[in-house]
Amino acid sequence: MTSHVMPAHSDSHSSADNYLTASKGFLSWAMTLDHKRIGLMYLIGTMTAMFIGGFLALLLRAEHLSGTPGFVSHDTYNQLFTLHGAIMVFLFIIPSIPGALGNFILPVMLGAKDVAFPRMNLCSFYLWVFGAIFFVGALLTTGLDTGWTFYTPYSTNTSQTNVVLATLGAFILGFSSIFTGLNFIVTIHTMRPPGMTWFRMPLFLWSLYATAIIQVLATPVLGITLLLLAAERMFGLGIFDPKLGGDPVLYQHFFWFYSHPAVYIMILPGMGIISELISTFSRKAIFGYRFIAFSSMAIALLGFLVWGHHMFASGQSEMVTIIFSALTFSVSIPSAIKVFNWLATMYKGSIVLATPMCYALSFLFLFTIGGLTGLFLGALATDIHLHDTYFVVAHFHYVMMGGTLVAFVGGLFYWWPKMTGKMYNEFWGQISALIVFVAFNLTFFPQFVMGSRGMPRRYYNYLPEFQVYHVLSTIGAFLLGFGLLLAAIVLITSLFKGRKAPANPWGAATLEWQCSSPPPLANFEKTPTVGNPYDMQSVVWDPDTESFVRRGEVPIVPDESEQPAHA
Amino acid sequence: METFRNLLDPFPSQQSTFAANVDAIYYFIFWLSTFFFVVIVAMMCYFVVKYRRVEGQEPEKSPSHNTPLEVTWSVIPGILVLGIFWWGFTGYVDMRSPPAETYDINVTAQMWSWQFKYGTGAVDAELHVPVGTPVRLIMQSKDVIHSLFVPAFRVKQDVVPGRYSGLWFEAKEVGTFDLFCTEYCGQKHSDMITKVVVHATDEENVTEEVPQTFDQWLEVASDPLEGGRIPLEDAGKKVVGMFGCLQCHSIDGSKKVGPSFKGHFGQQVETRDGSVLMDENYIRESILEPNAKIRQGYDPKMPSFKGAMKDEWIDAVIAYIKSIQ
Amino acid sequence: MATAVEPHDEHQTDHGHDDWHHKPFSAHHFDNAEQQFDSGKLGMWLFLVTEVLFFSGLFCAYAVYRANHPEVFIYASQFLDKYLGGMNTIVLIFSSLTMAWGVRCAQLGQNRGLIIMLGITLFCAALFLGVKTFEYTEKAHKRLLWAGAFASAEELGKTGSQVFKVGEPLPKAEFEDRVMSSLGTITKYWVFALAIPVIIGGIGFGVKSRPALTVAASFLISIVAIIIGIQVSIAIHHAQHSGDHSAAHAAHDGEEHDETEHGEHGLAVKEDAEHADDHAHDQKEAIDEAAAVAASKQETIAGEAMDPVLGDMTSAGPTVDDKSDHDAPRNANIFFSIYYFMTGLHAFHIICGMIAISWLMVRAVENHFRPDYFGPVDFVGLYWHIVDLIWIYLFPLLYLIGH
Incomplete structure (x- = not known):
């Protein structure tokens, strides 16, 4: 064992010099420029937002146990679904994977010491905090009842709630997102160490890169839209107000020009995580690496061309509607390619159902449903019937929650040992995955049925014929909340009771597993050697350290293929 | 099963x-x-x-x-x-693509009721259509965006303020079906639901559920006063139903979006800028210019019915309000 | 947005093993100066892309409304002064030249030249704002404002009190006098503001702080340039309107005692020169008050003069008939909504640029830049060019329609 070549499992370093213990005190966190600490702060922030948003969702579901007024009023209900949507979208799903996992993992996976602009990274986190404060401000003063889409003229003229505060919050969060994306693009372009070519980048990085492009290109348009909205409300600009000659449908175009690509900001990083998980736990190189990488880029670019499919019933011209429908179908192909490639990766693999893999398989199941139900909504004739019903609600929850959230939790379980240096309880982790999977389907599958039967979304009261589906959905929702809580408990208890994590517990070949767990402050003591990120055969289980180690550097097991005989 | x-x-x-x-x-x-x-x-x-993974065994090459x-x-x-x-x-x-010959109905959406207007001057809060006839709806909104959705017909169209939007369908069977608003439009969005009543076009095909033919219904709806043959307050009750007033006003004294019809008639009531005697003049003014004097504790949410409600119908409404005190 | 450049000062202790990490402005997580510069440059370009997209939303709104209502744009743009706009365009293009020159100086290590070029750029930027001050003030007094400025909350169906109200139109007045009086007050405030550089400079002199002195100098340059900008605009304005002005005065003399009806619609411009004498005195006070408000708010002046042509063009809405009998198209104020939003946002970017240039000046005086480290100058230069470029699009799109 030559520990100086292998920082991976070198026990010679005391735990004192990892990033968590390198410095102490509140300010060492609040003013940190270390991407790992910022990632961890993002993780805490976004998880808090998720549990608040989830709590609001449970209140909504509880209200829907009956179709008549229950324990909340009309107004409260409208505020609950608005804030549930706004918090989940702006404060949780968009920043979650790039902000938390991406910030932590991207530089390490790339073999860099940090992101390109650490101060901007910290700034991005604080912008997130400020944006969250604005939302909380809106929540505590008047609430917000416009729906997370802020459709005009309701949001500019009619709503009595603090729309301006919330739009400014979303505006600030937009800048937070732009800064993260900008940082990632620059980091990937300029900070790659020698040997890290574009096609040696792990697919998670490709997906973050594609995501970052959308963040940089789409978010500014949301920014200007929200500024216009705020000005419209405060001064009466007239651009979106029909009474002053404006056009409310123009607002929808502006809004969805961002918010449809934003859907891919949410799902692409999740797909990247799944590529890593399936490959690692099948102990097999990812199938069709280039196709997956390019499909991420294709989704990012095509995602800009399909925003109009949110407005098939809005009264935009028929020709536009038809073109958007055709383009919408084009974006389904890259997603299908990914699913097929993941399946092919599992073929002849060596599959182990560790907790992250359980989540990855749930993702595959749920995302496939989410994607296929998109076909119903892309086809014009059926969309006219299904638009703005619970079918849509179910569809995007299958994609956003069954897709992104499940991938996020899977990725969190996967990188948790790296982030905290602790192993969690595998059994309870798997149980949480099972509960989440079952409960998720129980919650959202009935919504497909009631949506098809004509139950409109955002309805406080509903007709008695829909009650049975609502009741099923509510039961599922509470179970789902319990499953996610269990996952959180499993992770949190590991901090106190978990055994120490080895450098590479899973046998992955990407760079982040080459440094110790948790990583040292500068990530790598020595510039890491970059190879094929999916060459699983290069890492083998080492019972001494209870970790996977790189085969090429272990002198006992020389690998002839990697060492020319007489170099 | x-x-x-x-x-x-x-x-x-x-x-x-x-x-x-x-x-x-x-x-x-x-x-x-x-x-x-x-x-x-x-x-x-x-x-x-x-x-599945077997310990100590590497997967075969693929x-x-x-x-x-x-x-x-x-x-x-x-x-x-x-x-x-x-x-x-x-x-x-x-x-x-509606056919060339359609029966046109004007639709006005407002928070949170629908108003369907027919060529004969009839107005109703429910949509009445003849069976087997292509019907075109010409829709406008008075305030925010609404969306008209009839699940049984598989049709839906947003109603955007500041422009007309259109929709057409041909009902196949006599009956009543749900009509929803599917674009979120504020507090009582979920109460903005009404019925589509599909009428038979001849006497033979009427059902128990829809006992009138379309023409019969239209004749009555065009003249809720029925030429003065029924008491004015009964006619007023019909008018109140036609315009969907009860979405926002109760008849039992309870507070909804607007003040109740019951109570207060003939009394001084508090407005934002003072008080006013609630008499015939005040009711009339409230229907035609709802924002002139806003009752204390209520928001100016009521749309004007100027041009939609005929003078004699207003008289009927006043008579109805008086009758339920 | 200067965060694109991230020099660390506290890194030296971490890594002592190569030259790169000993340089004063190297960030420890980069391997070499080239990587740092490339990262900063790519970051800046990406930031510029977001800026372009930010404005592109507005250009889209512009395109949509211009396509739908071409008559509004042709009609309303005549109220913009193309000479002032043209002057601003020249000023900005010139500032781009000096900025580029400054970057070249930094690359060549000519520190003195860099400081001078930055100073000129800053001067031009402030000059631009001075001209803009004149334009906004003049339009506010003519009540050429955004669409909702005259509508009441209830007209718009707004149940809250969200609309920013300008107030009821008062009797018509001599615009020229009012505008000049407001501008005089604004200028006065800027003269008072000269105290800021004096104080900062005094402190800087006292504690021998070169950065403080530089900050004082950039304040001084900016304020002087704004004042010059206002005065030059006034001169250009008078040069153009000297004919109208005397005509107006003639009308004024001839019909001194005519009192026109309050808020009457559809009047030709010259009729507005009429002024009710018995109101004159009261209004003089009102003018001064208005001017004070104008000075503090700059953009949103609660002017009292009734607009000659646009006064009632806000009677919009699908249900309201346009009763006016003049040839102003409906909803013409939409043009001014777009005008104020676009130029306002652009002016905000100018202000950000001025802060960034001042920051560069402080660092240049401290002798930070050298041929192997001039990234910040380069990046701010790029930003300045994009701000310039956006104006080059704004000018013809807003000022040169239908001429």
């Missing part, structure tokens, strides 16, 4: 000429998706079992890419979705 089957049946009954086509596309996509979904999940489960395979599974779904697009597109064009 029958109830269970009903629960899973994804659609309300097919009541318009488009419905069958829409459902056919739906089922086509449904079975296609089911096929792919079952294949994907079955393969996933099979791989998990078949290739290729990590195969371009012909990739192209195959890109092109086949591509062709399939192209087919779906084409079918959806033709169905949509049908829905958006």
